[in-house]
Amino acid sequence: MITFNSPYLHPAAYGYIAEALNRKKLSGDGYFSQLCEDWIERELSVARALITTSCTSALEMSMILLNVGPGDEVIVPSFTFVSCANAVALRGATPVFADIDPETLCISPQTVLPLLTARTKAVMVVHYAGISRDVRKLRELCDERGLVLVEDAAHAFLSKFEDKSLGTFGSLATLSFHETKNFTMGEGGALLINDEKYVERAEIIREKGTNRKQFFKGAVDKYNWVDIGSSYVASDILAAILWAQLEVADSIQLDRTRSWDEYASRLAIWGKERSFELPSVPIGCQGSAHMFQLLTETPTQRDDLLAHLRAAGVNAVFHYLALEGSPFGRAYGQDVCVTSQSVSERLVRLPLYPRMSQDELDQVIAALEAFPG
Numbered sequence: 001m002i003t004f005n006s007p008y009l010h011p012a013a014y015g016y017i018a019e020a021l022n023r024k025k026l027s028g029d030g031y032f033s034q035l036c037e038d039w040i041e042r043e044l045s046v047a048r049a050l051i052t053t054s055c056t057s058a059l060e061m062s063m064i065l066l067n068v069g070p071g072d073e074v075i076v077p078s079f080t081f082v083s084c085a086n087a088v089a090l091r092g093a094t095p096v097f098a099d100i101d102p103e104t105l106c107i108s109p110q111t112v113l114p115l116l117t118a119r120t121k122a123v124m125v126v127h128y129a130g131i132s133r134d135v136r137k138l139r140e141l142c143d144e145r146g147l148v149l150v151e152d153a154a155h156a157f158l159s160k161f162e163d164k165s166l167g168t169f170g171s172l173a174t175l176s177f178h179e180t181k182n183f184t185m186g187e188g189g190a191l192l193i194n195d196e197k198y199v200e201r202a203e204i205i206r207e208k209g210t211n212r213k214q215f216f217k218g219a220v221d222k223y224n225w226v227d228i229g230s231s232y233v234a235s236d237i238l239a240a241i242l243w244a245q246l247e248v249a250d251s252i253q254l255d256r257t258r259s260w261d262e263y264a265s266r267l268a269i270w271g272k273e274r275s276f277e278l279p280s281v282p283i284g285c286q287g288s289a290h291m292f293q294l295l296t297e298t299p300t301q302r303d304d305l306l307a308h309l310r311a312a313g314v315n316a317v318f319h320y321l322a323l324e325g326s327p328f329g330r331a332y333g334q335d336v337c338v339t340s341q342s343v344s345e346r347l348v349r350l351p352l353y354p355r356m357s358q359d360e361l362d363q364v365i366a367a368l369e370a371f372p373g
């Protein structure tokens with residue numbers, strides 16, 4: 001069986017974990033966390049990166065930082081992971097679901113604009129599959145309306161738009177280092193802060209609402225409860241695993257890109273013959289090779305294709321059910337996002353992970369070619 005994902009484990013990780021243990025600083029903000037944060041700040045050109053327990057935590061922190069509360073609305077994509085909407089709902093605010101553009105599978109100024117009201121406080125964009133054609137236009141729209149742009153860059157670590165890293169267009173952005181992402185620490189993430197006015201409070205929110213960080217820096221003489229917050233600091237043992245990958249980031253990305261390119265070139269005609277849509281990379285965009293997805297023409301074809309691949313020993317998957325139609329999301333009583341709904345019924349994600357062998361790639365492609373549809 002060809003698995004859908006297989007996390008990258010660098011041999012150096014074992015030594016680094018031992019080193020983290022030997023340093024006897026098992027909680028957060030230790031040696032390896034610092035290395036990871038410095039690396040991310042340098043590579044992406046972001047003012048401050050804070051390693052967190054997950055992308056979900058970083059999204060929650062963003063909504064706390066923006067003082068999102070009851071009566072406020074935040075635009076989130078209909079087609080995304082639940083954490084985007086939860087981060088808003090947890091503040092007692094209303095997530096407003098925006099439809100996606102059929103080409104990019106991301107929200108766009110066209111889908112966001114009609115949803116803006118006097119209550120809108122922020123726009124959360126997800127760079128689906130690590131590609132973003134409209135991020136600059138979304139930032140411009142936010143600036144015109146006095147709104148804050150938050151980027152969920154869980155798919156988009158090391159992606160760029162016009163040579164600028166994704167994760168640096170919004171005032172705030174989030175990364176995921178979950179096992180299923182390009183770089184992993186098991187469970188983990190980061191909050192990226194591009195607007196420095198948020199840095200000090202972000203450090204407090206991440207430390208359970210205390211000024212512990214300032215206290216250890218010697219900036220205050222008492223360690224006290226000063227704001228709301230939660231437990232969003234990740235253990236240094238996990239950061240050690242991540243550091244082993246960041247050190248060889250280029251080779252991890254090259255490896256994934258090689259598999260991605262091979263799918264793209266060898267499936268182009270196959271896709272066209274069946275009227276299946278393969279991912280496109282618009283001008284100005286540089287992706288992260290996070291995922292290779294395709295869209296069948298009909299929902300039945302999607303279900304048949306998944307079953308066909310499974311029978312051929314290939315574990316392909318699909319994801320994201322339109323959030324406004326979910327059992328919890330329905331309570332918000334919003335209109336159906338037609339494109340999101342349609343895409344959720346036609347999407348297939350192919351296996352893609354670092355060190356995929358030529359044999360594995362050949363097997364997946366042969367299974368696709370044998371699909372009768």
Ligand SMILES: *Cc1c(COP(=O)(O)O)cnc(C)c1O
Pocket residue numbers: 053054055056057080081083084126152154155175176177178187188189
């Ligand atoms: C994976 C993912 C998340 C959640 O990441 P965690 O680190 O598991 O919390 C959020 N948003 C998107 C778009 C994701 O792909």
